[in-house]
Amino acid sequence: MKKIALVTGGTRGIGGGIARRLKEAGYLVAANYHKDATGAEKFHAETAIPVFPWDVSNYESCARGIKDVCEMLGGSIDILVNNAGITKDCMLHKMEPESWQQVLDTNLTSIFNMCRLVIGPMREKKFGRIVNMSSINGVKGQIGQSNYSAAKAGVIGFTKALALESASKGITVNAIAPGYISTDMTDAIREDVREKIVAGIPLGRFGKIDEIAQAVLYLVNEEASYVTGITLNINGGQYL
Numbered sequence: 001m002k003k004i005a006l007v008t009g010g011t012r013g014i015g016g017g018i019a020r021r022l023k024e025a026g027y028l029v030a031a032n033y034h035k036d037a038t039g040a041e042k043f044h045a046e047t048a049i050p051v052f053p054w055d056v057s058n059y060e061s062c063a064r065g066i067k068d069v070c071e072m073l074g075g076s077i078d079i080l081v082n083n084a085g086i087t088k089d090c091m092l093h094k095m096e097p098e099s100w101q102q103v104l105d106t107n108l109t110s111i112f113n114m115c116r117l118v119i120g121p122m123r124e125k126k127f128g129r130i131v132n133m134s135s136i137n138g139v140k141g142q143i144g145q146s147n148y149s150a151a152k153a154g155v156i157g158f159t160k161a162l163a164l165e166s167a168s169k170g171i172t173v174n175a176i177a178p179g180y181i182s183t184d185m186t187d188a189i190r191e192d193v194r195e196k197i198v199a200g201i202p203l204g205r206f207g208k209i210d211e212i213a214q215a216v217l218y219l220v221n222e223e224a225s226y227v228t229g230i231t232l233n234i235n236g237g238q239y240l
């Protein structure tokens with residue numbers, strides 16, 4: 001039977017690339033999105049991957065969304081890719097409490113929400129693959145990203161703890177820490193800041209979406225059963 005894979009933030013950017021690759025690899029894929037219904041419908045028209053709107057920062061919303069996915073695809077989630085995330089970059093001395101809270105809720109509490117809701121059935125089945133998207137900036141910090149760096153560092157700690165809890169149940173839990181990948185999110189970086197960032201990347205360029213998607217394919221594979229609790233750095237050779 002085909003395994004069911006769910007990708008949050010899965011209709012564009014890195015998540016869209018991951019969902020496409022998972023489908024090509026033969027998984028039954030569902031893609032979550034939040035607000036961009038037009039973009040999601042376009043993605044669905046191109047890929048035939050079913051798309052589901054919900055807010056990953058809200059537990060009840062996640063519960064409803066996961067129920068819809070399971071009903072439509074006819075089973076529980078085997079593979080969860082927690083990819084959805086936002087930035088609200090600002091120096092701390094100018095940051096509003098809302099920008100802190102929204103980034104923590106969307107990038108970290110979302111991981112609790114989603115994992116909490118899929119982990120029970122995975123434990124019963126004695127199989128599961130969870131991949132959580134962290135970031136290079138969760139590992140090393142970044143100017144203007146105290147909120148984002150804190151959340152993405154939290155993702156790494158969460159991943160390690162859940163990997164330990166799940167090791168005896170056939171469930172692997174890993175994080176990926178992408179460097180700067182060409183997407184709408186990195187397109188928004190100011191030109192002068194972008195130049196400084198590229199200058200610090202040994203490969204001399206931003207990464208490509210597929211350079212992350214291929215790593216996800218490996219981590220969710222049944223044969224990757226001895227890899228758990230890791231954070232895979234994919235960042236063009238930056239030393240951390």
Ligand code: CAA
Nearest residue numbers: 087089090091135136142143144179180185186190193196
């Ligand atoms: N490297 C070195 N110095 C940097 C820097 C960088 N990447 N970014 C900013 N600075 C310096 C500035 O030159 C400035 O120095 P001085 O005070 O000596 O002049 C100081 O830090 C303050 O920065 P700004 O003057 O730019 O402050 P601002 O309030 O105008 O702008 C900001 C704040 C918009 C957040 C801006 O600092 C910025 O864009 N920072 C980078 C944010 C970033 O990398 N975001 C990544 C988004 S993509 C993503 O997050 C995906 C992922 O996982 C990688």
